[in-house]
Amino acid sequence: MKHLLKLLDLTGEEIIEILNLADQLKYETKHGIEHFHLKGKCLGMIFEKSSTRTRVSFEVGINQLGGYAVVLSSEGSQIGRGEPVQDTARVLSRYVDGIMIRTFGQDEVEALAEYGSVPVINGLTDFCHPCQVLADLMTIREYKGSLEGLKLCFIGDGNNMMNSLIVGGLKVGMTVSVACPEGYRPPREILEFAAGYGGKFTLTDSPLEAAKDADVVITDVWTSMGQEDERKKREAAFAGYCIDERLMSSARPDAMVQHCLPAHRGEEISAEIFEAHAEEIFEEAENRLHAQKAVLVKTMGC
Ligand code: CP
Ligand code: NVA
Numbered sequence: 001m002k003h004l005l006k007l008l009d010l011t012g013e014e015i016i017e018i019l020n021l022a023d024q025l026k027y028e029t030k031h032g033i034e035h036f037h038l039k040g041k042c043l044g045m046i047f048e049k050s051s052t053r054t055r056v057s058f059e060v061g062i063n064q065l066g067g068y069a070v071v072l073s074s075e076g077s078q079i080g081r082g083e084p085v086q087d088t089a090r091v092l093s094r095y096v097d098g099i100m101i102r103t104f105g106q107d108e109v110e111a112l113a114e115y116g117s118v119p120v121i122n123g124l125t126d127f128c129h130p131c132q133v134l135a136d137l138m139t140i141r142e143y144k145g146s147l148e149g150l151k152l153c154f155i156g157d158g159n160n161m162m163n164s165l166i167v168g169g170l171k172v173g174m175t176v177s178v179a180c181p182e183g184y185r186p187p188r189e190i191l192e193f194a195a196g197y198g199g200k201f202t203l204t205d206s207p208l209e210a211a212k213d214a215d216v217v218i219t220d221v222w223t224s225m226g227q228e229d230e231r232k233k234r235e236a237a238f239a240g241y242c243i244d245e246r247l248m249s250s251a252r253p254d255a256m257v258q259h260c261l262p263a264h265r266g267e268e269i270s271a272e273i274f275e276a277h278a279e280e281i282f283e284e285a286e287n288r289l290h291a292q293k294a295v296l297v298k299t300m301g302c
Pocket of ligand 2: 125
């Protein structure tokens with residue numbers, strides 16, 4: 001695998017291979033078995049948006065693999081002063097062995113891969129969040145035993161998380177049902193992709209309908225990074241889209257809940273449902289580390 005730019009670029013088999021390696025790396029980490037697959041290799045990390053999980057899990061992950069990380073933020077580098085991504089890509093490729101980037105436009109990540117000569121990993125754009133969804137799929141498989149045939153439901157904004165869950169879920173054989181208000185639906189590219197899966201994908205504006213008999217219910221913030229000016233408008237648009245007890249009663253009794261975090265209790269998820277499913281949610285956060293280590297090995301390993 002050359003890069004991880006978006007899940008649309010991977011086959012279902014490639015996603016499963018990453019999850020299998022992630023499971024193995026998790027097992028080895030838990031049992032104190034060292035795995036220096038990337039000994040001496042350097043991961044450059046570019047952050048043009050805030051991060052807690054992505055920042056720490058990638059740095060810890062590359063260290064556990066025998067490598068190390070160099071972190072650049074837009075404020076402290078020439079990126080924030082407008083140096084073109086094409087030049088950043090060609091310069092960094094001469095110093096580091098791989099680049100992880102969190103930014104706004106997906107086009108920036110694609111350009112980094114096009115102009116650079118080292119693997120590029122997408123650590124979140126406005127369009128998608130592939131590393132997070134690999135961790136989600138890993139966690140769901142860990143709890144449920146398999147993915148094929150399960151019903152995944154996402155309630156909320158047609159954002160980067162919804163996009164990647166639709167693509168990842170369908171590619172690994174799940175049924176995907178999403179609920180979002182008019183005006184907050186996923187982009188056409190994602191809906192066209194999902195249409196290719198026929199009845200395995202449904203889009204509705206009814207959270208209860210989307211959650212019906214779901215095996216896993218997922219949500220994310222209503223206001224993503226970069227949308228802070230729209231917060232009030234969004235809070236009004238998403239009224240009724242909270243994952244609470246009423247909504248969960250529509251899902252299967254053994255349904256899991258996933259949230260990429262950070263969570264806003266009382267908005268997209270109630271405090272009660274969050275706490276009732278905290279174990280699964282924090283396992284999901286832990287699995288960022290293992291899933292991303294698998295991505296690092298698949299892209300930067302020789
Ligand atoms: N879920 C996630 O990507 O978290 P951070 O924004 O903290 O990296
Ligand atoms: N949709 C959120 C995800 C944060 C991890 C955002 O882009 O801010």
